[in-house]
Amino acid sequence: DSGVTQTPKHLITATGQRVTLRCSPRSGDLSVYWYQQSLDQGLQFLIQYYNGEERAKGNILERFSAQQFPDLHSELNLSSLELGDSALYFCASSAQTQNTEAFFGQGTRLTVV
Amino acid sequence: GQQLNQSPQSMFIQEGEDVSMNCTSSSIFNTWLWYKQDPGEGPVLLIALYKAGELTSNGRLTAQFGITRKDSFLNISASIPSDVGIYFCAGQPIYAGGTSYGKLTFGQGTILTVHP
Numbered sequence: 001d002s003g004v005t006q007t008p009k010h011l012i013t014a015t016g017q018r019v020t021l022r023c024s025p026r027s028g029d030l031s032v033y034w035y036q037q038s039l040d041q042g043l044q045f046l047i048q049y050y051n052g053e054e055r056a057k058g059n060i061l062e063r064f065s066a067q068q069f070p071d072l073h074s075e076l077n078l079s080s081l082e083l084g085d086s087a088l089y090f091c092a093s094s095a096q097t098q099n100t101e102a103f104f105g106q107g108t109r110l111t112v113v
Numbered sequence: 114g115q116q117l118n119q120s121p122q123s124m125f126i127q128e129g130e131d132v133s134m135n136c137t138s139s140s141i142f143n144t145w146l147w148y149k150q151d152p153g154e155g156p157v158l159l160i161a162l163y164k165a166g167e168l169t170s171n172g173r174l175t176a177q178f179g180i181t182r183k184d185s186f187l188n189i190s191a192s193i194p195s196d197v198g199i200y201f202c203a204g205q206p207i208y209a210g211g212t213s214y215g216k217l218t219f220g221q222g223t224i225l226t227v228h229p
Binding site: 002004033035042043044045048056058090092101102103104105106107 | 146148153154156157158161201203217218219220221222
């Protein structure tokens with residue numbers, strides 16, 4: 001158990017809908033990262049937050065957004081969903097911004113139908 | 114953007130054999146990490162490397178940070194069936210300004226199959 005909790009574990013939704021994925025980092029970790037894993041793209045970095053502020057952005061679509069709350073949990077919002085958004089979405093956390101020993105949650109499997 | 118070339122893409126070995134996989138980059142990295150992912154699970158950190166030339170072991174696993182800072186390898190000795198899974202390398206590249214705020218770039222993974 002990495003200590004990073006993601007909910008829900010599975011999500012099935014229709015195209016055009018909006019979903020929210022939730023992540024609770026390890027106790028004490030200030031940095032949260034979101035990754036998308038699909039069969040053809042591997043693990044792709046989406047976005048990082050550190051202590052509530054956005055710190056780094058990857059190839060995150062404009063339809064996607066994230067935030068980190070004062071209690072350090074994070075949410076990834078995916079809107080206007082398309083079939084191609086079906087993937088595993090992972091959250092990871094680490095103690096510091098530049099400490100990259102990131103620990104991953106079990107992921108949310110999103111299926112868009 | 115940054116790319117990591119991880120090889121081989123897959124390996125089929127007999128239990129007891131040693132395994133070697135590597136990652137190369139066109140850019141300099143200041144951190145190399147190796148993860149293992151089991152089906153339906155998140156990647157689990159195996160080894161972290163922070164210095165060029167660093168050689169680190171974790172049980173039967175050994176990894177090295179290449180001296181050029183553009184490559185890393187992972188060796189698994191005396192493989193066992195539970196070593197089955199996907200192994201990923203990941204690196205933290207150096208961007209202009211010297212920091213990259215923990216953004217990790219992942220290799221495409223090596224699928225390891227161990228036959229008993």
